Amino acid sequence: MNLEDFKLKYQKQPVIEYANSVKESPLVSVCVGTYQHASYIKDCLEGILMQKTTFSFEILLGEDASTDGAREICIEYAKKYPDKIKLFLHHRENNIKINGAFSGRFNFIYNLFNSKGKYIALCDGDDYWIDPFKLQEQVNFLEQNTSNILCGTEVSVFQKNGNIKEKTQKSTTIKLVHLEDVLKNYPFYTCTIVFKNGPIPMELFQDFNAGDHALISYLLQFGNGVILPKVTTVYNFHGNGISSSLNHERYLYHRLNDRKALIKLHKPYFKWIIKKQGLVIIWNYLKQAIRWRKEFINALYSNRKLIIKYILN
Missing domain, CATH: 3.90.550.10 (Spore Coat Polysaccharide Biosynthesis Protein SpsA; Chain A)
Structure with missing residues (x-):
């Protein structure tokens, strides 16, 4: 183009x-x-x-x-x-x-x-x-x-x-x-x-x-x-950028979708490297949710279907 x-x-x-x-x-x-x-x-x-x-x-x-x-x-x-x-x-x-x-x-x-x-x-x-x-x-x-x-x-x-x-x-x-x-x-x-x-x-x-x-x-x-x-x-870092202004729900959604897009962009050799970082992001959210931080619990719940697909694919 x-x-x-x-x-x-x-x-x-x-x-x-x-x-x-x-x-x-x-x-x-x-x-x-x-x-x-x-x-x-x-x-x-x-x-x-x-x-x-x-x-x-x-x-x-x-x-x-x-x-x-x-x-x-x-x-x-x-x-x-x-x-x-x-x-x-x-x-x-x-x-x-x-x-x-x-x-x-x-x-x-x-x-x-x-x-x-x-x-x-x-x-x-x-x-x-x-x-x-x-x-x-x-x-x-x-x-x-x-x-x-x-x-x-x-x-x-x-x-x-x-x-x-x-x-x-x-x-x-x-x-x-x-x-x-x-x-x-x-x-x-x-x-x-x-x-x-x-x-x-x-x-x-x-x-x-x-x-x-x-x-x-x-x-x-x-x-x-x-x-x-x-x-x-x-x-x-004043909080007005795209990533810094997102709530946790949208931020998790964006990060995982970008990881999925990276897997499509690059050779199969890199799939696990890319996927692993997404799993780290999910794990970090889980650790915060275990501490009963409501915004992280809501982020995991609202993105549950995306998370399941990400883990299984």
């Missing part, structure tokens, strides 16, 4: 592309999706614009019809940096449902289809980069190590209480990540990754609630990933 096929199938209202003078052949496309991020989007864009590189890069800014002022901020930045920012003004009518719930998937995929760079970097509108050499160092690594398809870094986490805490363990060595590692325990923070651009099947995103996880597990079929031992990004 190409961009035109995608729009034909999913676009109900034409996306508005703000006037720009971005170069046609950047080395890197930085994809930013934002919705209701008025308090954060300036930090996100400033962190990207401050990047010191020997190559050109474009910022694909997808704004999903926010009502908190984020849309106006994005327009302000697009006017100020027309040579850097391609602003796509989206409409809520175009939202794609995933497992019955509306998502930001249209925005995410629209950015990917419009990426012109040899490499793609991702950063949600509520996260931000703090290292001005982040892009340069990651691209240098991928250019010099062609067997690797994607590169992440370590992060700090902006917590709900306003504190910033280093999330990943300090290391002095580059961590090599294989597909099996991602299927066991997702080690990347999406806001840090840079990966090689290439054809990505639309079908990949149709069944997954966590589209970024699906994308990375797909990419790692074609090469290795690495995590550089350097904090370059602040991940904003």
Whole structure:
């Protein structure tokens, strides 16, 4: 599926592309999706614009019809940096449902289809980069190590209480990540990754609630990933993200459905690795239910049919 096929199938209202003078052949496309991020989007864009590189890069800014002022901020930045920012003004009518719930998937995929760079970097509108050499160092690594398809870094986490805490363990060595590692325990923070651009099947995103996880597990079929031992990004855990805003019932439902979709996506060899992690999730819910935590009991009960199918299949 190409961009035109995608729009034909999913676009109900034409996306508005703000006037720009971005170069046609950047080395890197930085994809930013934002919705209701008025308090954060300036930090996100400033962190990207401050990047010191020997190559050109474009910022694909997808704004999903926010009502908190984020849309106006994005327009302000697009006017100020027309040579850097391609602003796509989206409409809520175009939202794609995933497992019955509306998502930001249209925005995410629209950015990917419009990426012109040899490499793609991702950063949600509520996260931000703090290292001005982040892009340069990651691209240098991928250019010099062609067997690797994607590169992440370590992060700090902006917590709900306003504190910033280093999330990943300090290391002095580059961590090599294989597909099996991602299927066991997702080690990347999406806001840090840079990966090689290439054809990505639309079908990949149709069944997954966590589209970024699906994308990375797909990419790692074609090469290795690495995590550089350097904090370059602040991940904003403020509780407004998709996974953090779900109740336990929906969260369990989404996690198990994503595990089922991963089993379909990957070779039979990986089935038990993927399934085992789903069983761990169920077991963790059971442990909480045994302590008479009502929300976990309700989550297990409401998802009982899904749990039985997951265990038996």
